[in-house]
Amino acid sequence: MLPAAVPVTAPSVSLRDRAVPDLTAVGEGSAGGGALPAAASGGGGAVAGAKVVPGQLVVTTTGHVPPDLAGAGLSGASWVASASFGAQTTWLLEVAPGDTARASGLLARLPAVAAVAPNHLIEPMGEAPPTNDPLLPSQWSHGSDVSNVYGAWAVWDALPAGRRSDSTVAVIDWFPEKVHDDLNLLTGYWSAPTLTAGQPVATLGERSQDSDHGIAVSGVIGALKNNSLGAAGVAPGVPVLPIRVTDSNGNATDFNIIQSLQICGYYNRADSPYTNLSNAGAGPVRVVNMSLGASIAGVVATYDAALEFLRDRGILVLVAAGNNQGDGRVESPANNPLVAAVSASMQYQGFELLAPYSSRGDEIWVAGPGNMIWATGRGNTYKLFNGTSSATPFVAGVAALVNAVYGTGDASQATKAWTARVKNRLAQTATDLGPVGFDTGWGHGRVHALRAVTGNLP
Amino acid sequence: MTRRRMTGPAAGWLLGAGLACAALGCQVPLGGTPGQVFVAEAGGTGGLAVRLQAGRQVQALDGVVEKVAFSLTGTRVPGTPSIEVPRARFSGGKAVVEFGGLLAGSVRVTALLFDSDNLRLGSATADATIAPDRLTQLALIVAADFASASFSVDTENLVPPPSSLSVAFEPISPRAWQPAAPMAVDRAAFSAVPIGAAIWAVGGDPGDQLERYDPASGRWTPFQISNSNKVRRPIGSAAALRNKIVVVGRDIEVGQNETAAPFFFDPEGLDAFSHLEPAPFGVLPSSLGDVKEYRAAVGVAAADDRLYMVGGAGKRAVGTNQVFVNFPTLEVLSAQTAHWSELAAMPTARGAPGAVILSRKLYVAGGSRWTGTTATDPVQGRLTGVTHTTAVLAATDSFEVYDIATDRWTALAALPAARYGLALVASGGRLYAIGGADSNGAATTRVDSFDPATGAWRAEPPLLEPRAFLAAAALPGGKLLAAGGFGADKRARRSAEIFNTGGAQ
Numbered sequence: 001m002l003p004a005a006v007p008v009t010a011p012s013v014s015l016r017d018r019a020v021p022d023l024t025a026v027g028e029g030s031a032g033g034g035a036l037p038a039a040a041s042g043g044g045g046a047v048a049g050a051k052v053v054p055g056q057l058v059v060t061t062t063g064h065v066p067p068d069l070a071g072a073g074l075s076g077a078s079w080v081a082s083a084s085f086g087a088q089t090t091w092l093l094e095v096a097p098g099d100t101a102r103a104s105g106l107l108a109r110l111p112a113v114a115a116v117a118p119n120h121l122i123e124p125m126g127e128a129p130p131t132n133d134p135l136l137p138s139q140w141s142h143g144s145d146v147s148n149v150y151g152a153w154a155v156w157d158a159l160p161a162g163r164r165s166d167s168t169v170a171v172i173d174w175f176p177e178k179v180h181d182d183l184n185l186l187t188g189y190w191s192a193p194t195l196t197a198g199q200p201v202a203t204l205g206e207r208s209q210d211s212d213h214g215i216a217v218s219g220v221i222g223a224l225k226n227n228s229l230g231a232a233g234v235a236p237g238v239p240v241l242p243i244r245v246t247d248s249n250g251n252a253t254d255f256n257i258i259q260s261l262q263i264c265g266y267y268n269r270a271d272s273p274y275t276n277l278s279n280a281g282a283g284p285v286r287v288v289n290m291s292l293g294a295s296i297a298g299v300v301a302t303y304d305a306a307l308e309f310l311r312d313r314g315i316l317v318l319v320a321a322g323n324n325q326g327d328g329r330v331e332s333p334a335n336n337p338l339v340a341a342v343s344a345s346m347q348y349q350g351f352e353l354l355a356p357y358s359s360r361g362d363e364i365w366v367a368g369p370g371n372m373i374w375a376t377g378r379g380n381t382y383k384l385f386n387g388t389s390s391a392t393p394f395v396a397g398v399a400a401l402v403n404a405v406y407g408t409g410d411a412s413q414a415t416k417a418w419t420a421r422v423k424n425r426l427a428q429t430a431t432d433l434g435p436v437g438f439d440t441g442w443g444h445g446r447v448h449a450l451r452a453v454t455g456n457l458p
Numbered sequence: 459m460t461r462r463r464m465t466g467p468a469a470g471w472l473l474g475a476g477l478a479c480a481a482l483g484c485q486v487p488l489g490g491t492p493g494q495v496f497v498a499e500a501g502g503t504g505g506l507a508v509r510l511q512a513g514r515q516v517q518a519l520d521g522v523v524e525k526v527a528f529s530l531t532g533t534r535v536p537g538t539p540s541i542e543v544p545r546a547r548f549s550g551g552k553a554v555v556e557f558g559g560l561l562a563g564s565v566r567v568t569a570l571l572f573d574s575d576n577l578r579l580g581s582a583t584a585d586a587t588i589a590p591d592r593l594t595q596l597a598l599i600v601a602a603d604f605a606s607a608s609f610s611v612d613t614e615n616l617v618p619p620p621s622s623l624s625v626a627f628e629p630i631s632p633r634a635w636q637p638a639a640p641m642a643v644d645r646a647a648f649s650a651v652p653i654g655a656a657i658w659a660v661g662g663d664p665g666d667q668l669e670r671y672d673p674a675s676g677r678w679t680p681f682q683i684s685n686s687n688k689v690r691r692p693i694g695s696a697a698a699l700r701n702k703i704v705v706v707g708r709d710i711e712v713g714q715n716e717t718a719a720p721f722f723f724d725p726e727g728l729d730a731f732s733h734l735e736p737a738p739f740g741v742l743p744s745s746l747g748d749v750k751e752y753r754a755a756v757g758v759a760a761a762d763d764r765l766y767m768v769g770g771a772g773k774r775a776v777g778t779n780q781v782f783v784n785f786p787t788l789e790v791l792s793a794q795t796a797h798w799s800e801l802a803a804m805p806t807a808r809g810a811p812g813a814v815i816l817s818r819k820l821y822v823a824g825g826s827r828w829t830g831t832t833a834t835d836p837v838q839g840r841l842t843g844v845t846h847t848t849a850v851l852a853a854t855d856s857f858e859v860y861d862i863a864t865d866r867w868t869a870l871a872a873l874p875a876a877r878y879g880l881a882l883v884a885s886g887g888r889l890y891a892i893g894g895a896d897s898n899g900a901a902t903t904r905v906d907s908f909d910p911a912t913g914a915w916r917a918e919p920p921l922l923e924p925r926a927f928l929a930a931a932a933l934p935g936g937k938l939l940a941a942g943g944f945g946a947d948k949r950a951r952r953s954a955e956i957f958n959t960g961g962a963q
Contacts, residue, residue, distance in 0.1 A: 135778060
């Protein structure tokens with residue numbers, strides 16, 4: 001990669017002309033990655049720390065005459081290139097590999113030498129996490145090489161606060177408690193008690209015996225960012241409406257979910273038959289997250305009325321495809337064509353694979369990062385969250401971003417057409433992984449947060 | 459009969475020049491003027507099928523030429539294996555082969571002549587353009603001129619004598635990789651397991667299938683895996699133990715034992731699309747068994763009734779204290795006792811290495827290392843790794859060998875290029891380090907070989923396309939098979955290629 005050594009023996013050479021291309025070559029080699037593999041630390045394997053070009057030193061001298069190498073005891077070395085800076089010149093010196101330490105010592109003793117250093121390999125700066133959430137550096141899903149949530153945040157942060165708070169995401173799930181310091185959780189509801197028109201809906205109990213699954217889902221969607229706490233969600237601070245799906249025995253059923261969907265459809269809507277489904281601090285439900293399901297052959301048609309009702313109000317329902325239980329098919333209600341089924345990807349040694357446990361089928365709409373995902377946990381804790389359960393709220397977060405960025409908040413955002421636009425946006429801006437085009441594992445691809453909120457919404 | 463010249467002389471008959479033959483010490487009758495007729499005609503659906511007709515009277519075939527291999531390359535030509543026409547398939551000096559699915563565009567036709575030892579005697583190439591408006595019959599006549607060691611190409615309309623030959627993948631041109639038949643599905647992070655004469659492609663999250671490669675026919679045959687969620691779509695590393703496929707190192711970093719449990723397939727007596735049930739192996743339980751460490755991206759190799767699992771990567775967390783671990787661990791599964799034992803730890807911990815056993819020595823080349831701030835594995839506490847918030851994956855060039863007889867590790871000459879997700883295969887007494895990814899995760903075409911006798915590496919011809927987390931295996935006759943893996947676009951591949959090492963060097 002480096003040009004052959006050209007001894008510099010006289011100060012009359014055109015310093016600038018020669019120096020620039022030579023030094024550029026070194027820079028390109030390092031930025032290109034792997035162009036100088038011999039520079040990697042040998043023997044013990046790659047280790048953290050600076051890498052250098054073997055057999056090269058950078059030397060700064062006073063004046064423009066290179067020191068006499070033979071006289072300095074470096075007869076095997078040669079000056080390769082130079083760059084002058086007023087009264088000083090900085091040189092590139094080649095010595096025998098393994099002789100750089102000795103050469104550095106000898107050169108440093110010369111009166112004309114102002115500085116000697118190895119020729120370090122320079123690399124592109126790593127992606128600095130943009131906020132101070134301590135877990136953010138290992139939120140692999142957020143980087144520009146995956147879904148680029150960081151990039152989408154610039155768009156999200158520039159929105160008027162009212163747009164961000166308008167994109168309410170409902171989480172139909174298991175909730176042991178109603179708060180977490182790192183979440184913008186709205187007052188939640190409990191779907192199991194009978195709903196009666198003209199009456200209030202039961203609110204989320206102070207405590208139940210449920211798992212903290214719903215807390216984790218909520219954190220992936222909207223954990224706050226830049227608050228020195230834990231991780232950050234895809235749409236940080238977006239209002240999350242928790243809806244407890246279990247009955248007092250801890251069971252969740254189709255009908256509990258259907259009642260939960262009804263709560264979502266009427267939340268912050270003028271035609272709500274219930275007296276307490278409103279909150280001025282949030283918008284109507286725009287996105288519903290259901291990280292749940294059961295392995296059932298065929299579509300359960302009794303969901304259709306509820307799902308059509310939500311679809312016609314501009315609400316996109318995202319459902320986890322399933323974690324390969326039973327025969328591995330997409331579970332119910334993810335298999336309902338009125339929802340968008342979400343599969344899960346995983347990081348594997350710098351590459352992205354579909355998680356082996358992710359259920360597959362023609363119903364898959366998109367994939368989300370879904371393995372080793374930092375999420376909020378019970379009692380203000382954080383935990384790693386795996387499965388299509390964690391991929392679905394990631395996609396829900398992106399859908400919330402789309403709603404916030406492109407939504408108007410008026411009646412046009414409460415239509416069947418709007419639901420289709422948001423759903424299509426997730427697919428059309430996704431990163432097509434796996435076989436080219438649609439496939440039964442990745443669907444239309446793994447969602448990409450920045451692209452989803454960039455440009456016009458078709 | 460009208461003839462239209464398409465291109466001028468392209469390349470010579472090496473045979474005609476007599477040099478190759480002289481070097482090989484063979485006798486080739488050169489009487490007469492042998493010719494090769496290439497016929498292209500319209501295919502059934504959309505593309506253009508090219509029929510290559512060898513002969514009129516190819517008198518060279520009466521001599522030492524045992525077969526002629528035709529191949530077609532071009533910008534719009536799919537990865538097409540060469541078509542071999544054995545001498546027995548020539549009738550009256552003619553044989554017909556067929557390439558399908560071609561599109562209009564430039565093509566280069568290459569004919570290679572081989573003797574019975576698979577040594578190349580000569581070659582001829584011809585460039586042609588398949589025009590969109592010429593989707594009828596098209597004939598290319600290659601007339602060899604031995605006197606000037608050149609040939610010319612003309613076209614003519616011919617009546618095709620249609621008897622297609624089956625596609626074969628031999629012979630392999632020396633010192634270059636050649637396309638082989640692709641697998642049925644895209645695979646990366648999988649294994650190629652030799653059992654008997656066949657190679658099994660196992661895992662890589664492709665769905666529910668294994669595939670068996672038959673080196674004699676050059677074909678892959680898919681087999682359905684049992685529809686069990688315990689073994690479906692495995693990501694892991696596999697090797698053969700007592701003719702069973704053993705898949706280990708299945709942890710996908712979630713730290714669940716059931717996803718890390720080894721499982722076994724017995725491929726004996728299967729027909730295509732038979733269901734392949736995971737089989738119990740000895741008394742090893744279907745759970746993790748007594749594996750010491752569950753981990754991902756391990757190196758695996760087997761010999762003498764033992765399967766060795768070396769290195770690996772893992773992510774361990776207690777609360778938010780998460781540590782990314784490189785494993786130095788070497789464990790062996792004995793087919794006799796059906797138990798795992800821990801052996802001397804590898805000096806350089808790593809994941810995703812190449813591993814192979816040759817002459818009772820386990821070689822481990824390259825791999826990945828998490829670099830960052832050192833921390834202790836919070837789950838088991840006996841290994842160190844790096845904190846998750848500082849972790850950066852880097853490739854290593856470390857190359858170490860474990861002596862099975864003495865339970866000792868020794869460092870060897872470093873890989874010429876640091877990489878991980880490479881394949882390490884032994885053939886003809888040499889080790890071949892094939893493909894992999896660099897510290898930036900970029901897949902490479904690089905191939906190096908190592909001579910255990912001299913302890914030195916040398917560069918080999920590169921792969922036709924970059925592959926990381928590929929699978930590779932040694933084939934009979936000094937050939938190597940490399941299949942699948944992540945390409946430059948980080949998508950899994952189904953393509954495969956073959957290299958003829960030329961045997962022991």
